Amino acid sequence: MSAIPMERPVLGDDEAAALTGLAARVRELAEATVLTGAGAAEAAAVADEIAALTARLTAERRGAPPFVTPGERRMDRQIANPVSGPLNPFAPPIGLDVTSDGVVRGEFTLGAVYEGPPSYVHGGVSAMVLDQALGMAAAATGTPGMTATLETRYRRPTPLGVPLKVEAKASRVEGRKVYASGTISAPDGRVTVEATAMFIMPQRFVTSEY
Numbered sequence: 001m002s003a004i005p006m007e008r009p010v011l012g013d014d015e016a017a018a019l020t021g022l023a024a025r026v027r028e029l030a031e032a033t034v035l036t037g038a039g040a041a042e043a044a045a046v047a048d049e050i051a052a053l054t055a056r057l058t059a060e061r062r063g064a065p066p067f068v069t070p071g072e073r074r075m076d077r078q079i080a081n082p083v084s085g086p087l088n089p090f091a092p093p094i095g096l097d098v099t100s101d102g103v104v105r106g107e108f109t110l111g112a113v114y115e116g117p118p119s120y121v122h123g124g125v126s127a128m129v130l131d132q133a134l135g136m137a138a139a140a141t142g143t144p145g146m147t148a149t150l151e152t153r154y155r156r157p158t159p160l161g162v163p164l165k166v167e168a169k170a171s172r173v174e175g176r177k178v179y180a181s182g183t184i185s186a187p188d189g190r191v192t193v194e195a196t197a198m199f200i201m202p203q204r205f206v207t208s209e210y
């Protein structure tokens with residue numbers, strides 16, 4: 001493993017569609033892996049086949065995840081983002097919309113690969129989802145920043161396998177600092193996790209282009 005460089009290739013539409021299709025299949029594979037009842041011999045045989053497929057993909061290897069040309073928002077270019085990126089098999093992925101008044105909203109369902117306590121979402125996964133949503137709300141103010149603080153309050157367990165909602169909004173901007181808050185809620189509308197965060201536009205990006 002080596003450091004990942006900043007410079008990125010930018011995918012065309014066809015390549016992005018093919019690679020996000022590949023990621024969707026790998027995501028299914030991850031869920032199939034944690035849920036399979038295959039016996040030892042079958043699991044070992046499948047592992048060999050997957051190793052061969054991994055070798056095929058690795059034959060042409062990039063030094064870093066690619067970007068796509070962003071739409072209205074520069075933050076949309078990172079299609080390998082681990083929360084919202086369709087190119088990342090680790091991501092659910094969660095589609096997050098930003099309204100004209102800066103509210104970030106998404107609906108999502110988390111399956112067995114995100115389990116923490118039995119039948120509930122892992123708290124670190126909830127924090128990651130909120131970090132992303134609050135970070136996008138901060139970026140929507142026009143001052144994108146890195147997470148400096150993130151506080152989560154777990155009010156009740158977040159269930160797996162049911163539609164959840166995440167919502168976030170920035171509350172204020174103070175120079176390079178942006179404060180934001182948000183929630184995850186269950187289908188009955190009750191909040192399961194609350195978060196507040198502060199994002200800072202790094203000094204080094206104030207003078208150079210991010």
Ligand SMILES: CCCCCCCCCCCCCCCC(=O)SCCNC(=O)CCNC(=O)[C@H](O)C(C)(C)COP(=O)(O)OP(=O)(O)OC[C@H]1O[C@@H](n2cnc3c(N)ncnc32)[C@H](O)[C@@H]1OP(=O)(O)O
Binds near residue numbers: 139147201210
């Ligand atoms: C342009 C950037 C790109 C970002 C992309 C945006 C994309 C948008 C969409 C995607 C959304 C993704 C959402 C996930 C975002 C992550 O996951 S980011 C990854 C996790 N966070 C990190 O790794 C951050 C690591 N920390 C750092 O890099 C640096 O410490 C920071 C936070 C950038 C600050 O560095 P700095 O600019 O050198 O700040 P510095 O001048 O020392 O301090 C400025 C002020 O902030 C205060 N401060 C500094 N750090 C802290 C702290 N941790 N706690 C409290 N106060 C602090 C200082 O005390 C100082 O206060 P004042 O004296 O002004 O009152």
